[in-house]
Amino acid sequence: MSQEKHHIVSYKTHVFVLLALLVLTALSVAITRVELGPLNTAAALLIACIKATIVLAWFMHLKFESRFFTVMVSAVIILFLLVILVTFFDYSYR
Amino acid sequence: MSEANYAHNVSYLDYKGQYKGLLGWIFSTDHKRIGLLYLYTMLAFFSVGAILGLLMKTELIAPGNTLMGPQTYNAFFTLHGIIMIFVIVVPGLPAVFGNFFLPIMIGAKDVAFPRLNLLSWWLYVLGILIVLTSQFLGDGPPDTGWTFYAPYSFRTPANVLPAVFGAFVMGFSSILTGINFVVTIHRMRAPGMTWFKMPLFPWTLYGTAWIQILATPVIGITLLLIVAERILGIGIFDPALGGDPILYQHLFWIYSHPAVYIMILPGMGVISEVIPVFSRKTIFGYKAIVLSTMAIAFVGYFVWGHHMFTSGMSGRALYTFSFLTFLVAIPSAIKVFNWVSTMHKGSLDMQTPFYWAVSFIFVFMIGGLTGLVLGSLATNVHVHDTHFVVAHFHYIVFGGTGFAFMAAIHYWFPKMFGRMYDLGWANLGWGIFFIGFNTLYLPMFFLGIQGMPRRYYDYLPDFHGGNIISSLGAWVMISGIVIIFANLIRSARYGQKTTEKNPWGGKTLEWQVDTPPTLENFEEIPVIEKGPYDFED
Ligand code: HEM
Ligand SMILES: [Cu+2]
Numbered sequence: 120m121s122q123e124k125h126h127i128v129s130y131k132t133h134v135f136v137l138l139a140l141l142v143l144t145a146l147s148v149a150i151t152r153v154e155l156g157p158l159n160t161a162a163a164l165l166i167a168c169i170k171a172t173i174v175l176a177w178f179m180h181l182k183f184e185s186r187f188f189t190v191m192v193s194a195v196i197i198l199f200l201l202v203i204l205v206t207f208f209d210y211s212y213r
Numbered sequence: 214m215s216e217a218n219y220a221h222n223v224s225y226l227d228y229k230g231q232y233k234g235l236l237g238w239i240f241s242t243d244h245k246r247i248g249l250l251y252l253y254t255m256l257a258f259f260s261v262g263a264i265l266g267l268l269m270k271t272e273l274i275a276p277g278n279t280l281m282g283p284q285t286y287n288a289f290f291t292l293h294g295i296i297m298i299f300v301i302v303v304p305g306l307p308a309v310f311g312n313f314f315l316p317i318m319i320g321a322k323d324v325a326f327p328r329l330n331l332l333s334w335w336l337y338v339l340g341i342l343i344v345l346t347s348q349f350l351g352d353g354p355p356d357t358g359w360t361f362y363a364p365y366s367f368r369t370p371a372n373v374l375p376a377v378f379g380a381f382v383m384g385f386s387s388i389l390t391g392i393n394f395v396v397t398i399h400r401m402r403a404p405g406m407t408w409f410k411m412p413l414f415p416w417t418l419y420g421t422a423w424i425q426i427l428a429t430p431v432i433g434i435t436l437l438l439i440v441a442e443r444i445l446g447i448g449i450f451d452p453a454l455g456g457d458p459i460l461y462q463h464l465f466w467i468y469s470h471p472a473v474y475i476m477i478l479p480g481m482g483v484i485s486e487v488i489p490v491f492s493r494k495t496i497f498g499y500k501a502i503v504l505s506t507m508a509i510a511f512v513g514y515f516v517w518g519h520h521m522f523t524s525g526m527s528g529r530a531l532y533t534f535s536f537l538t539f540l541v542a543i544p545s546a547i548k549v550f551n552w553v554s555t556m557h558k559g560s561l562d563m564q565t566p567f568y569w570a571v572s573f574i575f576v577f578m579i580g581g582l583t584g585l586v587l588g589s590l591a592t593n594v595h596v597h598d599t600h601f602v603v604a605h606f607h608y609i610v611f612g613g614t615g616f617a618f619m620a621a622i623h624y625w626f627p628k629m630f631g632r633m634y635d636l637g638w639a640n641l642g643w644g645i646f647f648i649g650f651n652t653l654y655l656p657m658f659f660l661g662i663q664g665m666p667r668r669y670y671d672y673l674p675d676f677h678g679g680n681i682i683s684s685l686g687a688w689v690m691i692s693g694i695v696i697i698f699a700n701l702i703r704s705a706r707y708g709q710k711t712t713e714k715n716p717w718g719g720k721t722l723e724w725q726v727d728t729p730p731t732l733e734n735f736e737e738i739p740v741i742e743k744g745p746y747d748f749e750d
Contacts, residue, residue: 195427198514205515205533206463212527 242327248313286670287356294359306479320403344379363461391425405741417482420510432468466517480617492559505544569620576612601661632708646693652686
């Protein structure tokens with residue numbers, strides 16, 4: 120265990136990540152002012168996804184773990200997306 | 214050091230740790246003791262659930278009010294369903310036999326997180342207690358059925374909250390067990406045990422564990438939404454407030470359909486262990502079984518809509534779900550073919566576990582084939598919410614999981630307790646049970662096709678005949694259960710002592726450790742070279 124390398128993320132990176140998150144938050148507020156119709160929800164979700172990815176990669180260290188975990192986490196997220204998709208498949212045709 | 218030596222030589226049953234007596238059990242972090250804790254808890258609550266079932270069947274022996282009125286019947290099938298599903302079959306095989314045998318079968322000394330394991334059992338018991346309070350608190354026992362369908366579940370004056378919350382707590386227990394097993398399987402396999410050298414029961418536990426981790430949170434949130442709906446009236450499911458009751462059904466079955474694979478996959482794992490041992494033959498198509506296990510675990514996520522064919526889903530969703538449901542039958546059929554091929558030209562050793570395994574295949578096939586009737590839209594509309602469904606799920610859930618549980622306990626009993634049960638009584642119990650089971654549930658298919666609805670305490674005189682047979686079958690089956698349990702309980706205390714490591718001639722690791730196993734299972738972790746079912750030598 121002690122042999123494993125512990126990657127320390129520098130403060131600078133953390134600050135950048137924080138800034139990115141703040142900017143994206145501002146963006147998701149701003150986008151509500153633009154009239155996109157149903158695409159508004161899609162845009163908000165897209166931004167939220169980008170934010171989640173950033174948090175997962177840097178704050179939760181996924182970027183520095185072995186590929187294996189990236190694959191596992193992505194698989195779970197894809198499964199989750201599919202389940203949501205199938206649910207809304209019903210709604211959109213009702 | 215001497216303490217450690219002591220632990221190596223003494224069986225886990227005799228081992229004296231920090232605490233004595235009962236405390237030595239409920240504070241034990243030994244995976245084997247925790248497995249037995251689950252076993253005893255389940256035995257107790259299965260008895261309660263079975264008595265409720267028996268009372269329901271007795272009520273149904275004749276039209277009219279025989280034993281109880283409608284409200285009591287509603288309360289009974291609700292508690293019966295909650296106990297049987299959330300307390301017995303969902304945790305069932307993984308919590309008892311997974312806990313006991315997973316580490317041994319992969320060559321480990323314990324699970325990855327022994328304390329978390331104990332916590333799972335505590336949460337489980339806590340959840341049961343919470344559910345039970347719903348029976349006695351203020352507004353009367355819940356009457357929603359185990360599915361808690363909206364909008365009734367937040368409209369009924371009955372005591373739904375504790376039942377829902379108890380199920381929620383048990384969900385946590387299930388998730389923790391799942392996490393524990395996934396980590397154990399990833400990190401603690403003995404050197405040389407590659408993924409494809411792992412026995413099949415651990416493989417099915419692995420598939421199950423993933424479903425537990427990924428699907429259970431969905432029901433957790435759904436149950437919390439029911440709580441919120443009842444207390445705050447937020448209008449997620451309530452059509453009067455702009456909510457959507459169909460959404461509740463989506464969320465509920467997104468968990469509960471995969472949950473039936475939580476129930477059945479480990480059962481299939483047990484059968485895949487028992488069949489080769491009693492056929493003295495390497496299992497046929499090991500890789501096909503592994504892959505079909507994972508395929509079931511995956512496809513099982515996308516078929517939940519087949520519970521909602523008559524609920525008012527969109528047409529496109531209907532045939533999509535119907536199609537996907539048919540897909541999931543393929544990997545299950547692959548397994549059946551593998552078991553049958555394994556027996557083909559084997560030298561069959563007719564022992565109690567083998568009887569259970571073969572009868573498992575029989576009832577599982579009936580359950581599975583009638584599942585296809587329910588999976589096709591046209592026939593489903595006809596038999597939806599009739600006794601046909603009740604028969605189908607008892608064949609699958611009770612037939613499948615229950616028979617596998619019996620196979621497992623009769624197979625591993627000598628290893629677990631260091632004693633042998635009486636073979637004569639065990640076979641007699643099996644025979645009576647098997648006859649009773651089929652007499653109880655088979656007529657329900659016909660009643661369902663004739664149109665007798667489920668969840669009714671009363672029926673038209675036309676349905677009398679089938680119900681008499683079915684109700685008598687319930688009594689026969691219960692006699693079988695009593696014989697089986699009496700034999701096992703008595704034998705666990707007074708049965709013939711045995712220290713023989715391998716009474717059935719199995720090849721997996723649990724048959725190479727002491728009987729009963731020592732605290733740490735292995736003095737030295739074995740190195741694995743061969744596949745798990747090498748009967749060729
Ligand atoms: C021990 C003997 C058993 C008997 C006599 C029995 C009998 C019954 C009866 C009469 C019903 C009500 C059917 C209706 O009115 O709709 C029922 C429902 C049910 N049973 Fe059993 N059962 C037994 C064992 C089991 C087992 C072992 C399980 C679980 C594996 C189980 C799970 C269920 C479930 C989930 C329901 C559905 C409740 C609902 O309608 O939502 N039962 N059973
Ligand atoms: Cu289903």
